[in-house]
Each structure stands twice: as structure tokens, then as C-alpha cells.
Amino acid sequence: MNGIPLEHSLVLAGILFSLGLAGVLVRRNLLFVLMGLEVMLNATGIVFVAAGAHYGQPDGQVMFLLVLTLAAAEAAIGLALLLQVYRKFRSLDVDALNEMRG
């Protein structure tokens, strides 16, 4: 085929997913953790779209739509929880949640 090889799209998705995962693991600010989650979901979407383009089928884009729905739902709930955390602890530090007991 004369287009972009599937492997290159997969490498791009892998790099972006790893960057998002690194963001989730390294950052302690909850906002950055949520951004890292968005990046990871976005990388998953790249895999779906690239596979759909590789086989010339619309199913990849349909699955991307579902990933998009999931990302929107996750962002809404996550940000609502973030606001609650900030209201209770006056900080966005993930380690502040360490002290939450019963």
C-alpha cells in the first residue's frame, strides 16, 4: 500500500500513551493526572482510527466515537471529584488523599 504503514501509527500511539502514563505516574497535581488520562485515551483513539484506516472500514471511527464518549464522561466525573477534593483539602496534591480514613 502507498499510505502510512500501520506500524508508524501504532508507534505514535504508543509514544503518546507512554507520555500520558508518565504524566499520571509522575505528577502529583490532580489536574495534571486527569490531563494525562485524556492523553492516554486519545492515544487509544489513534489506534482505533489507524486500524480502521488500515483495513478501510468505518468500524475504527465508530470505536473512536465510543472512546470519545468515555473520555467526556471521565472528564466530567473526574473534574467534579477534583472540585470536591479541593473543597475538602484546599489542595490538589494527590498525596493529601493519603490521610483519608473511614
Next chain:
Amino acid sequence: MSFYLAALVAIIATLRVITCRVPVHALLYLVVSLLAVAVVFFTLGAPFAAALEVIIYAGAIVVLFIFVVMMLNLGEATAAQEQAWLTPGIWLGPGVLCAVLLGMLLWTFASGSTSVAGHPVVPPREVGLALFTRYALVVELASLLLLAALVGAFHVARLGEREGGHR
């Protein structure tokens, strides 16, 4: 060619997202990253997915993040902070990356071909047909998920108001 350029822009922008100190700057780079991924989708022959990426990711979700950042900054001296944030050095990075994307867009228009990388384009019509025939049940499930997220976000955001001061 434009696939690899857009991929490079996406990777650089994402790298800046996870290394930025200020949330708003990271959000700027996140927008650039999502736009670059939209260009990647376009070069892969998926214009519908590219449009949705811009509208929903770079539009709706990032605006949600920006609203939350704005709500968190309510009590502080935001004016001085905004003044500090508006230095040209901060806008330079996202600006240059966006200019690369714009250049690719103009180059695509100038060359006059809709399929950039030689991929067969999967038109939105096919996606819509697949979505509402074979995947009709999945669409219903997605709508249920969105409804649950709506009710859940509403409930979680109201928790503090109802509990009042007994904690």
C-alpha cells in the same frame, strides 16, 4: 510527510503537557497536541474522526478543564497572576507548533488533494451508516453512559452543599 510532521508536533506538545508547571500552560499545549492528532486522523483518511477530535476533545473537554482551573483560582490574586502568564515566552511554544499545523493545512489546500497520504478516505456517510445499523445497541449504551456521567457529576458537585458544616 504531513503525518510525520503532525506526529512530531503531537509528541512535543504532549511532552510539554506533562512537564509544564502551570495548569493553563499545560492546557495550551494539550490543545495543540489534540489539534495535531486531528491532523494525523485527517492524513489517515478519517475526516469525520478529525472533526470530532477538534470539536469534542479540543473544544468541549478542554473547555471543561479551563472552567475548573478558573473556579480553582477564584480566591487568589488572579490579576497579577494573569499578568505574569501573558509574557510572550509562554505563548511562543504553542504558537510555533500551531503555526506548523497551519502551514500544513495551507499546503494541503494549495496542493488541492483531499487525501493527503494516499490512504483511501472513509467518508462520514459510511461511519454514520455503520453507527446506526450495526452499532445501534452500542449507541444506546453510550447514551446511557453519558446520562450516568451527567447525573453522577451533578450529584458529586452538589455533595458539599447538602452536607453543609457537619464535617
